[in-house]
Amino acid sequence: MRPTEPVGIVTAGLWLPEGRSLASEAVASGRLRRSDARALGHESVPDAGAVAPPDAAVLAARGVMDAAGLTGDGLDVLAHAWMYHQGHDLWSPAHYVARRLDALRALPIGIQQVCNGGAAAMGLVMAWLASSAPDASARPRLGLVTTGDRFAEPGFDRWASDFGVAYGDAGTAVLLRRPAADDDVLLLRSIAMVADPLLEEMHRGADPFSQVARGHRDRVDMRATKRAYLRTHGVLPFTSSNRRAIRTIVSQALADGGMDGRDPRLTHVVLPRFGAKTLAEAWIPVLAEQVGGAHLLDLGRETGHLGAGDALAGLAELVARGLPAPGSSALVFSAGAGFTWSCLLVESPAR
Template sequence: MRPTEPVGIVTAGMWLPEGRSRASDAVAAGRLRKRDAAALGHESVPDAEEVAPPDAAVLAARGVLDAAGLEADRLDVLAHAWMYYQGHDLWSPAHYVARSLDALRALPVGIQQVCNGGAAAMGLVMAWLASSDPAPSARSRLGLVTTGDRFAAPGFDRWAGDYGVAYGDAGTAVLLRRPAADGDVLLLRSVATVADPLLEEMHRGTDPFSPVARGHRDQVDMRATKRAYLRTHGTLPFTSSNRRAIRTVVAQALADGGMDGRDPRLTHVVLPRFGAKTLAESWIPVLAEQVGRAQLLDLGRETGHLGAGDAVAGLADLVARGLPAPGSSALVFSAGAGFTWSCLLVESPAR
């Protein structure tokens, strides 16, 4: 999916708490094996402790709006994405984020596409902005994407609730503008997304439907549902689909931007924030075949997987590092249960 004209990324940012959860503590408590900790490759991940996930999103959004010098009442649409519990049972966290920011003109939309939520929100807001065709004299239209997740005990074990992934707490935000304007740090050229619903069973397993949250177990246990899936189907359906999906979103994102993997303008690739072994076995070999000249950036060693926030966090890190160089481009990845894979193509405008 590509806009008819580039959508500007005014800026992007991330809020990380000061608290840290350490892998060594999880090992000492018997919740995580040493070899699994080594495979993850994270010494620690951010722990938000008492900060609620929507408040983490608000903190990230305020930083982005302040950096852009814009008031929240200029926003036309606000999409908030999340993976895990937001703090209330039946409630709209997107409207809370809008209210907390005083973004009272904006249309708040909640995006619940698990770990791919931030990338899905980017695509939807990009499409929403592109579908509005203001007159030449009208002001630009602004969209804000936020994510917020906190993987708190007792319902979630950030170190042992899943295979190959450790979960960190964060809020992220990115401000989009159409038409793009001078001063926008990046241009969003395309968003490519593919899904394989045949894999939804990996996060359902053989459990019957429950009338309440965590009705089967006291903690979220993605390992249990994945073991049940693997007993029935083995590893081949997922590994084949994962390779195929990565190749597809790379090719589609680049083609929509008028590029291919050999284009010298493609200089950086931002990996999803998964464990080191997962990236080394399932992502890096596939990407090396397609974008071998570009530098692969593993920016998640200090954060772990940020739930719905990986894609937006990747943009925030690019902005903070001044990457890519003017005139160059980068790919930013996200993937999540369902399964869904997304790839954003962004360009640093020539100054």
């Protein structure tokens, strides 16, 4: 999926709380095996404490809007994505984020696509901006994408609710503009997404449909549902689909941007924020075959997996580090339950 003209990334931001959850404490309490802690490769991950997930998104968004010198009343569309509980049972966190930002004329949209939510929201807003009729005043169209997640106990154990992933709390925000302006930090060239709905069972397992949240267990337990899936299907369907999906989104994103994996303009690849062993076994070997000349950036050692926010956090870190160099490009990855895989191709405009 590519816009007919590049959509500008005005700027991107990542809000992280000061609190930290320590792997050593999870091991000491018996929640996490020492071998699993080594495989994850995180000494600690951010813990938001009392900060609600939508407020984390607002904090990230305010930083982005302030950096751009813009206010909420200039936004045309706002998409908020999340993975886990936002603080109320039946409620729209996207509208809350819009209200807190005074974005009262923007269209708020909620995206609940689990860990791939941020990338899906980027795709939706990119398409919305690319297809919108020009404003009568000829002003640019502005879209904001946010994510916010907090993996709080007792309903979620950030260290032991899943295999190969530790979950960190964060808020992220990316401001998009069409048409792109000369001072936009990056250009969004394309977004490739592919899904394999046959794998939805990995997060459903053998459990019947319940009538209330956490009706089967006191906390979210993706390990239990994945074990049930593996007992029935084995590991091959997922590993094969994962390799195929990564290859597909890389090829598609680059082709839509007029590039291939050997293009010297492709200098950086931002990995999803999964555990070290998961990346080493399931991601890095596949990417090395396709984009071996680019630098692989594993930016999740200090944060863990940020729920719906991995892709947006990757963009924020590229901006903060001044990457890639002008005239060069980067791929940013995301993946989530369902399963859906995403790849964003961004370019640093030559000044």
